[in-house]
């Protein structure tokens with residue numbers, strides 16, 4: 170892979186980063202807060218160890234309702250916890266929590282608006298966004314790529330079910346050596362959400378049918 174010329178905005182500035190130790194139930198993480206020079210948003214990463222090759226990585230898009238309030242209509246909260254478990258079990262890895270990516274980039278109010286349509290008209294996440302004139306996915310993984318450069322992370326094993334995320338990350342300059350599934354159990358509330366991710370967005374979700382039948 171050719172090194173791209175590093176432009177000024179490709180670099181997170183020292184004054185935009187702070188790092189502390191964060192003791193959690195799972196592990197004592199390095200807690201890295203940073204403001205991205207391109208989107209201007211403050212993001213957070215939790216890291217264990219200092220591996221630079223084949224690093225176990227989760228890039229998690231903010232979902233306030235799922236991550237903080239335990240919403241069952243998506244599996245974001247479960248994935249967040251599973252990813253932290255995996256990193257803690259391995260004793261090494263990085264979770265990058267990308268803020269400002271609610272609703273695959275359309276924002277919190279817009280996401281909730283799409284959910285109103287899902288509930289009232291039975292539309293899935295793709296059609297409900299399109300019906301309201303929103304893009305289906307506007308996420309940019311550049312902030313994660315810039316953080317990895319700063320941390321010296323050169324290649325990653327990505328915890329994700331989304332092949333598009335692998336492609337987008339590679340476009341941002343991150344070498345993805347492998348995608349590792351991050352399968353959360355289906356339930357009656359998120360079955361439609363998971364099914365539309367599998368059937369409309371090509372996520373690799375073979376577990377849906379099996380888990381619901383259990």
Ligand SMILES: Nc1nc2c(ncn2[C@@H]2O[C@H](COP(=O)(O)OP(=O)(O)OP(=O)(O)O)[C@@H](O)[C@H]2O)c(=O)[nH]1
Nearest residue numbers: 230231232243270271272273280283294329330331
């Ligand atoms: N537009 C919209 N976005 C949603 C909805 N529910 C959750 N999201 C957002 O979906 C994003 C997570 O994307 P997903 O498609 O679940 O998963 P992914 O990140 O692409 O793939 P994984 O790495 O496998 O988790 C978060 O930004 C959530 O806020 C919804 O009903 N409508």
Ligand SMILES: [Zn+2]
Nearest residue numbers: 232235243245
């Ligand atoms: Zn969610």
